[in-house]
Amino acid sequence: MTNHWIDIRNADCILIIGSNAAENHPISFKWVTAAMERPDNPAKLIHVDPRFSRTSSKADIFVRMRSGTDIAFMGGMINYLLKDMRLHPGNYNIEYVQQYTNVAYIVNSGIKLPGEDPAPGFFSGWADNKYAPATWKYADMASATAEAKLLTPNWEGWTNRGADDEAAWAELHDRCVLKLLWKQYRRYDEEKVSRITGVPVDNLREVYAEYAKTGARGKAGTIMYAMGATQHTYGTQNIRAYSIVQLLLANMGLAGGGINALRGTSNVQGSTDMGLLSHILPGYIKVPNDGDTDATLAGYLGRITPAPTLPPSELAADNPVNWWQHTPKYVASMLKAWWPGADPVVSYGYLPKGKASGVNYTHLGLIEAMGNGKIDGLWVWGQNPASGGPNSNGAREALGKLKWLVVSDVWMNETAEFWKRPGVDRGDIDTEVFVLPAAASFEKQGSVSNSGRWVQWRYRAVLPPGEAAPDLDIMSRLMKKIQELYEEEGGAYPDPILKLDWPYGDEVDPDLVAREINGYALETITVGARTYQAGELIDWFGDLQSNGKTSSGNWLFCNQYTTASAKDKADYPELITVVQKNAGTAAIESINKARKRNNMDTSLNEVGLYPNWSWCWPRNRRIIYNRASVDLNGAPWDADHPVLRWTGTGWDPAGDVIDGGGDPINVAADTKKNLPFIMNSEGVGKLWGYGLKDGPIPEAYEAWESPISNVMSPQQTDPAAFIGSFMNARGDAAQYPYVGTTYRCTEHWQTGIMTRNLPWLSEIVPEMYVELGEDLAGELRIRAGDRVRVSSARGSIECVAAVTRRFQGIRVDGQTIHHIGVLWHWGYSGRVRGDSGNILTPGIGDANTTIPEYKTFLCNVEKLTGKEAADV
Amino acid sequence: MMQQKRPFPYGTLILSIVALVSVPVMIIRYLYGLGAMSNLSDGRAWGLWISFDLYCGVALAAGGFTLAALVHIFNAEKYHPVVRPAILTAFLGYIIVILALLVDLGQPWYIWHIMINWNIHSPLFEVGWCVMLYTGVLALEMSPALFERLHWRIPLRFIGMIQIPLIIAGIVISTGHQNSLGSMLLLLPYTLDPLWYTPILPALFFVSAVAVGPAMVILESTLSGMAFGHAVKLDVLSGLGRIIPFFLGIYLIMKLADLAAAGQLDMIVNSYPQNVYWLAEVIVGVVLPMVLFSIPKIRNNRAGLFGTALLVIGGLIFNRFNVSLLWQEIRPGYTYFPHWMEFAVSAGVIAWAIIVFMLAIRLLPISEHRGEAEAPAGRVPEAAAS
């Protein structure tokens, strides 16, 4: 989330697309409800989804869309906006778009869009099964050039604006971003979008017009999304489409705006922050590879530290900020946190490196490698790949190719018991399985980061049962054992292991870890006006050093655990901890801000920042890119919901922590006129990008398994998508005529092992079910409660049919397409059992993230009769 | 009427079987709960037992107070021969009620709670107390038969002294809870069908009980006459038959006037299908017997009397079932038809009652007690003094 949960209440319009927030993020609806019940101007709720869910039940406008067609839908919206903004710029915050986005930037002359020949369906740069993004960049990467006509107030310089489309647009530079957007999305006219998505044109127009209202100054709209958006081969591009819309509508950085990913599992935000994904280190720092560039720390830092792109001279601001320029400080401090005794130049060598040749280390890649016998052992820690990943038959088979498997978990899940699954002979499986019982969340202490990036400390409520231990303790004992063994037996490369600073015992104090993550001054240093004693916690990441004198396990969290201020001591005496890093260093009163629980809203106009409730990264900034919430003079675009406010002499201290620091653009001195989007090297919001693997802007393709041909181009699927090969058959519409989509229900959790073991939840939703529309059920003579078989090219499951009017056939390109909804909360372990929807899903992944395409695939449904039904 | 040879006692055999079957059924109930042996549910918390054993049982025991009043208060002496059997039947009727309650109540062992925890607003509180008290009164009213048999003079004399207050108390108590059985339904304005629900339900219950009382006496006298061969004089029974239409008439007028007053007479025609039940109840159980009992030929004929009394009784049973079961809304999603074990319990307790009745008739001076029975109550002390 760029914003945070409470902030949803500030929105004027809430667009939930690709999420079933009411069911999967129930608390969000506290704030959605608050927005919708605002007495003066109640917010409108729009829900876009293939099926009518509990979220839809609360929506003012529900849009039933064919699964997998978000880009077409959003492309249509961009098309609508471009048209409307040209004709009625007064209804939009054009100034924001001009000054804070790359709308006017000129793109490289080599650019070719998918609507153009040759190679329709592709952007320029496609070769050897991947894109080279050079032609997607700006014409001048060091100092951008712009279409000046677009930078005049209200686009007055665009004199032909009132003319018809062709004439009007002809006036603009062919490769300015706005024109490229127009060229791309004019193809997404309402009729065509309707043909693809199955949404009637009226319905489309209604939604586009409604959401476009948030473009006005003083209005904000938020987009809430989750897996309905991401779990596609072009999932990342779906989110890009949302970003484009939010930037055009000037909704980024504002209270009630933003792009809000409703994160998934508890603390999944924290886990990605901490580098749990295969391509990043803590703090979203790119993983080094074994290529030549990364051979040295300097080479690596050179590769991953972006160079700034200066804004065009016509822009009011002149400083892109380019926050990632600080990457070397963060990397050095991280290396110092891990190997304090080593020079970062040396300890960089201790980091594991990925293959420059592009081996895929994501979940799908690992399962493929396991299936192909390339992996001997697997440690599964708080995950259930036998049920949670796609194509479960393949995944379960792959587990059987391991020599050993360790499962650290709170329950005996399908993975730990994969060798007992129905239909296999235990004797055929040689994998040796170890199970380490872990303590559950309320049986241990530590921090959990929510979607709004709030790091909240949790305390232990009960002791873990039996031999179960907190994951941290299990990990610590494991590490100590490994160090012990290395010490005794040596090893191929012992330094990274033996030199690792591991000050933890068998029972780890999570506070100690939190401090390591925050980081210390390793010796006495002075940064600006601030002098740190050796062993003192660092105040914030701006003070981190690239010279090895500071440590920080994760720069983003540098500020969570600091020396307590006088105010902290007065306000939170119970939270003050005396920290003494080493025997020789000073004992300093410090505070773990994640423990704060002050529910006073001291923010401007009580806009809901609650700055003293827990702590959030970065630097307790509750809304990121908040500089975009004010105009060039520092006055909030939306005076009712100010995030920041320039008082004339300084920023109002009740405001949020400003992104990037500095004065308002019109006030600041030259070269200090900071742009708002500080994490982009150009400092402006990217309507046009060049960092993704499948195109600079979204283009609509069909899912890997789709009942129709791509209407937009001859290229059927996202060309850069990850396609699994292990036991991963592809079905066609002749055999599998219905679109299947998998999703969650409120009452169960993920693979279900955590909820199917709870009697009260199993009681409510006791059995695996598939939801289908009354129309399709009528055709198939299936009644509610009947037993049915659902099958895909990968496998088949048997379950109960739930017949409902919430699913309906969708008219797409002249044919009726039925969707069925498959849950995936069941498996063969636990108290209540059943088949998993993931037996059906394909082992296919997003081009950028490899997140599997769980949301769109082909399947078939049959009614089970007689004995078959009874056997289920 | 009957020959004095002794045929195989099929009746007794069946009775004994029915009585015996109920024993294990009750054991199941106490071991495994009501759910194990009844089709009662949260949707239908009261079923056959309450409708039949309580609602019908109490109403059919109305013979007791009707005749007690007739004979002892109004001194209609000619009914004297039937008064004791009537009281005995009433007594047994209440025993049936109590036995059935012991099965039906969730915690019968706490039945005494009603004595210490009072909710005087509850019609069932009243019914409970009345059943308790009236059973006691009936026992006392019955006790002379026992004392006579045992020739216990002193208690007999004591009972004789308090007989009239006892009888009046009995009348008050029993009619009181005949009323209250109706009042119990007053709590159901929203779930009892409007064709039956009316604030005057208590009065309707009372009047219909008064009407059915004599009919019950006709029935019992005829049956016991058949069984034991000592028939009650015809004119006694036809006299009873003559009273009935009077009460049925009042009942009918009340029912119609009440619907008319509520402006709901049209429901008799419109509220299908319950109107069919209502009409059946009223025509067969009220109008038809009124007509038949008014015809002297039928009234002076044992079969005619018996049959017509059956109609009255049947009509009342049907009425009590309509109000206490059939036209009370069942909760959505539920159905109810009594489990065979429910029938077994109801049949069982009746069988036990009949067995006791037969034994009592055999062993106690109930119907063959010229001397005492014919003596007006006031003369008992005299007899005792002699």
Add this chain to the structure above:
Amino acid sequence: MSKGVLYDGNRCIGCRSCQVACKSWNRNPAEDTTNKGGYDNPPRLSATTFTTVRFREVDHNGKFHWAFAKTQCMHCLHPACEGACPVGALKRDKDTGAVVYDDGRCFGCRYCMVACPFGIPTFEWDDPLPWIRKCTFCSGRLDGGLEPACVTACPTGALQLGEREDLITEARARISASPDKYVDHVYGEKEAGGTSWLYILPVPFEEMGFPALGEEAPTENPHIAMRTLPYYAGGVVVLMAGFYWLTKRKQKLSHTGDKHGKKEGVAK
């Protein structure tokens, strides 16, 4: 003034946290259920389920609704169950409005179940020592200054505890703020003489299985009947005694003048 809870069908997201919280607080075990192809589960209230959420697909005002409604004891202002219970095991607490059950008094007659116009009280059918079970309004929590468990668990504020009068005002305000989103009716304000738990919904109440009830308290008629009972009893005693005296006198008279009496007898 007494407490109440307002349920707002437009705020409810059907998450059933309330259902689970209720089980948890009351330590009610799970039932063995099956999936019947719908959402309602357990299908009905029972001795171990004091509250459930109903799900209905409803067309109303040209819009398709998936509407929800939580059910539990309404905690009537004039509870039929209280009026029914012969031993006073169910009583309305005047301060909180909770209709609470005291198993120390109950003997299991189930009249409360029959009487309740909302079909709420349930019974432990499979227990040889069965009690009545129903929502308690978490009266123990109320007494301790807490909200009912279900209210606390509700993520959206669909359940709101307050003074009943205030809640009615609040409910009216919400309806008039969005007249197109609600049916114009506060269920429970008047129903069956008024209930402590109140409802506002986006679809007609009948569609959600709420019984259509009048305003009369079900306890009204029986209370009148019970109040007249002593007069009735007194009247009957006097009447019977009077009759007895009359007939006795007549009898004496006829005994003294035998001829007279015989004639009368013959005349009969």
